[in-house]
Amino acid sequence: MENIYPQIIGDEESINGKETFKAKSPLTGAVLDANFCDASSEEIDKAASLAEKAFKIFKNISTEKRALFLEKIASLLEENSEQIIEVCMQESALPQARLEGEMGRTCNQLRMFATQICNDDFIPEIEEEVLPERVPPRPHFVRKYIAIGPVVLFGASNFPLAFSVAGGDTASALAAGCPVIAKGHPLHPHTSYLVGKCIQKAAKETNMPNGVFSLLQGKSYKVGEQLLSHTKVKAGAFTGSLNGGKALLKIASNRPEPIPFFAEMGSVNPVIIMSDALQKSYEDISAGLINSCTLDIGQFCTNPGLVILENTNVINEFLNRVKFVTDNTSSGHMLSEDISNSYDAGIKSLSDSGFIDIVAQAKKENIYAEGRPCVLKCEAKYLIKNPDYIEEVFGP
Template sequence: MITGKNYIGNTLSANGVVTYQTLNPKLNTPNPTSFVEATSEEIDLAVALASQAFDAYQNISGDKRSAFLHAIADEIEALGDTLVETYMSETGLPEGRAKGERGRTLGQLRMFGDLVKTEDWRNPTISGEANELRQYLIPLGPVVVFGASNFPLAYSTAGGDTASALAAGCPVIVKSHPMHAGTGELVASAIQKAAQNTEMPKGVFSNLNSAGIEVGVQLVKHPMVKAVGFTGSIRGGRALYDLASQRDEPIPVFAEMGSINPVIITQKALEARASEIAQTYANSITLGVGQFCTNPGLILGIKSAELTIFINDLGEKTAAIDAHCMLHPNIHTAYEKNGEAVINQPDARVVAVHQGEIEENYAQAKISTVSGDAFLKNPKLHQEVFGPFSLVVQCDDDNQLLQIISQLEGQLTGTILAEKEDYKDLSPLVERLQNRVGRIIFNGVPTGVAVVDAMTHGGPYPASTDSRFTAVGNQAIKRWVRLFSYQGFPEELLPGFLK
């Protein structure tokens, strides 16, 4: 049952007077539950409990933390249709997307549970004279996780940040996203139940409601908080990063932010399969109404008759795809505003827009194009348009294409579409792209992020605040730990796996 209250340790709390409701974007009407925003005192209590819990939780065996994570997955699964229906009512997304994201969330929890069953993930290392140095990874302390607007399950309450932090031995306080607070509360109830059933310390998890920024600001500034996880806008992530840097004790903020994910198409690829690429990318641009952080928002090619044909074909195929509801009216408004800001720049031209009547909060897919020279001179053309939008840049030659890539801000992904005949000439492009992105896709699409060990989901700023880490896969656990060494300790005083 959704109560609208805050989950603080093992208790429900609603001492505040500020309330808000989520919105059904398809119906454009409020959902029934009123959520009570956490008070300053409730925030302090949640952090104090997390700090107390850390003393015990960091020393709980991997087997027990593993059982906790598996129990969370089981309890979320047990929510059944209630969770799916709530998700749909708060996002406007279809049942298939809800179930798919739930499956990914359960998979992540169980993956991290399996990872920490043994202590190998801590990378225990023994060296030095007479083996007197013993090094391993230890958890940082209480972590604050901000729910993401576009992934209510996989990047929010029990998403990858929470799962990896709990796996590492860090208690977690979630600042629930106001657009899907009901979905967040249902998941929080599952985590709370799992914590009690597996006898985890009180305060190992809390979930706080907030419609504004005040709760998040207080959490990041709280001296007992030791790290932050965030997925969202550049503006929001940078604000949290700056707050954390200004503390008396600065703490890391692992923020995944904006990305336009450049796609480079070679001339030979256009000659061989332009129509196929156009259909594949029309589908990718509109997938999930373009509300993925890996949405291909920028396509680069060299001016030619084939590129012109491709641009028009991409426009037609994208515009022909049915419009769908965006996550929230605010996101839809931002999509329209930011798209217009790009389209209205000098030399930019609209290729195609989805036609026909659309319902409120539904997005019209758009394809635009611009010259390479104009793109280089105008940073406003580099901005992310969150939604089903892509800008095709017509470069004069290979040198200009490489220049454009060099001047791009950091990105999560880059994609190369090429033929075998291109291989001998691709090294400069790969090297230039490698310096600007966290992952290069070859002859594929950037949408779709596999939850596996070798996945890099991060990149140079502003794709993320620390390009040394990934937010997806088992290596995401490394964000919440630090290196620690014992020197000259008797074996009796060492952890078992360091003896």
């Protein structure tokens, strides 16, 4: 097939899957050129087996050498930054300045872990005194942290760099001595591939064992499920939605050998505004709040989704101000059409509840994958009675 980007499996590349997919531009809905494959069962097995072999060597490599590997990844990402960010803009519709900042953060994370693991006191070893005279006698006893084994990483759609293939989870797993098999997010496969190639190259250049890193692509959930179920995989890491995270947690826990699954999942990020503060500076607060809510079209994981405040005498001024700011905010392209549709459905479900009202909504611009800032209000007592409505609606 023309122009297929391969899986990265240790030192090699592989094209073996049957199902192909392409990413779409969230700016226009146009299908992008680059062609990708769902990883096959053989590829999943090969990546896991190589990772298991690599683990036996990698866990015993000195922290100084592991630090060089992490630093090399950061340098290669910086060298290739221009191309990666260009591709990432096409796949994510996130603005250039934001992605430049995210690239900086990604490299900082890698370097931070490199520095940390070279500190003597980073991995504490607890050693207890021998007490042969005690009843019962206490033997020589040492407690220390050891690497757990190959880790499967699930990249996030909304942070295609800092919480994806070379993100914080990868940096920490590699720092700890665990090989990483990254499952690339299907919304940015090309970005994942370019980042994955930097890690593969860094591993070769710093003489890391073959299999210390692999990148498997997949649009179907099956790729991730099979990976997390593989007996040679010993932990999972995830950033994404509550439902996605919980589905994967079940797989990790229901294996014959359950494994730890570290998930950073969606949240409404509740914000409490104290009445005194509101009284004094409701204009600044409303501007800051709406700015925070709409930053990158509300796709930040720290995006405030629930604001709690008392019904005081400035509440109407505050809400008017919120309405004014929101009316003057533009809508923008979300990460994908599906995400935009979920957002619209979430807003509809809230406003159809009968007790939640729309305060303000930015003008509809009829652009592709539109995310249209919206503020709703509700008396607290109704939400307390209907806690299902206190669920994240991902968006602005």
